[in-house]
Amino acid sequence: MVTGTVKWFDPVKGFGFIVANSGGPDILLHVNVLRNFGQSSVADGANVDVRIQHTERGVQAVEVLSITPPTHTDSSSLSDLAHMDEAAVADAPLQPGRVKWFDKGKGFGFANVFGSTEDVFLHVEVLRRSGLSDLQPGEALALRVINGKRGHMAAEVLAWEAALPKEDA
Numbered sequence: 001m002v003t004g005t006v007k008w009f010d011p012v013k014g015f016g017f018i019v020a021n022s023g024g025p026d027i028l029l030h031v032n033v034l035r036n037f038g039q040s041s042v043a044d045g046a047n048v049d050v051r052i053q054h055t056e057r058g059v060q061a062v063e064v065l066s067i068t069p070p071t072h073t074d075s076s077s078l079s080d081l082a083h084m085d086e087a088a089v090a091d092a093p094l095q096p097g098r099v100k101w102f103d104k105g106k107g108f109g110f111a112n113v114f115g116s117t118e119d120v121f122l123h124v125e126v127l128r129r130s131g132l133s134d135l136q137p138g139e140a141l142a143l144r145v146i147n148g149k150r151g152h153m154a155a156e157v158l159a160w161e162a163a164l165p166k167e168d169a
Contacts, residue, residue, distance in 0.1 A: 001065060002027065002052050009034075011041040011134045018048055018061060027052055028060040037064035038161025041134040043127070045070030069131030089155040092144040096160065102135040111141060111154065120145050121153040130157040 002020050009016025009029060018027040027050065034042060042048070047068040050061040095113045097120060102109025107124040120143060127133060135141070140160035145152050 001049055003047065003049050006042050006044055006046045006048060008044050009042045009133060011136075016042070018050065025059050028058060029064075030060065033061050033064060037067070038159040039064075039067070039132065040136050040139060040159075041132050042067060043070055043131050043133045046131045067131050069129055089144055089146060092146060092155065094142040094158065095145055097141045097143045099135045099137055099139040099141060101137050104134045109135065111143060113143060113145065113152075118152055121148065121151065122157065123153065126154050127157055132157060132159075 002018075002022070004018040004020040004027060006029070007017040007019050007026060011031060014031040016029050018029050020027060029042070029048075029050070031040065033050075034040065047070070048061075049065040051063040051065065052059050053062045097111045097113045099122070100110040100112055100119065102122055104124065109122045110119040111122055113120055122135065127135065135157075142158040142160050143154045144156035146155045147153075
């Protein structure tokens with residue numbers, strides 16, 4: 001197992017790199033390895049634990065064990081985030097949802113929560129706080145939804161698989 005930090009990840013290219021905390025060459029992170037963990041993207045600066053393999057072409061991640069979102073220092077990019085009660089967010093139930101659309105360039109998109117007709121606003125800063133960098137239409141999510149100034153918005157976004165209870169080993 002290797003612990004490191006995501007140097008960059010581009011979901012369009014389908015790969016990115018991790019810098020190991022212990023040093024050494026950059027570690028290739030392919031989107032298929034990330035998808036096996038239940039995510040299609042990961043935020044730059046996120047901390048990750050991965051299993052690696054040495055190949056003729058270099059070191060690559062073969063399994064993602066955990067992802068910890070990068071520490072956030074600036075929440076001023078969205079006024080709703082600046083006034084969030086962290087305890088209220090943590091108490092909000094995880095709700096199953098699906099991405100309706102998300103435009104990383106615009107910095108926002110919308111999701112639908114199962115059983116509800118109302119859209120849930122998704123802001124790129126919330127994705128970053130949650131350890132994600134991008135979302136694809138139809139992607140399954142687990143959302144903590146709050147009432148923002150303009151309606152329902154996601155305060156936390158998790159890959160659906162990451163929100164499932166872990167089985168005791």
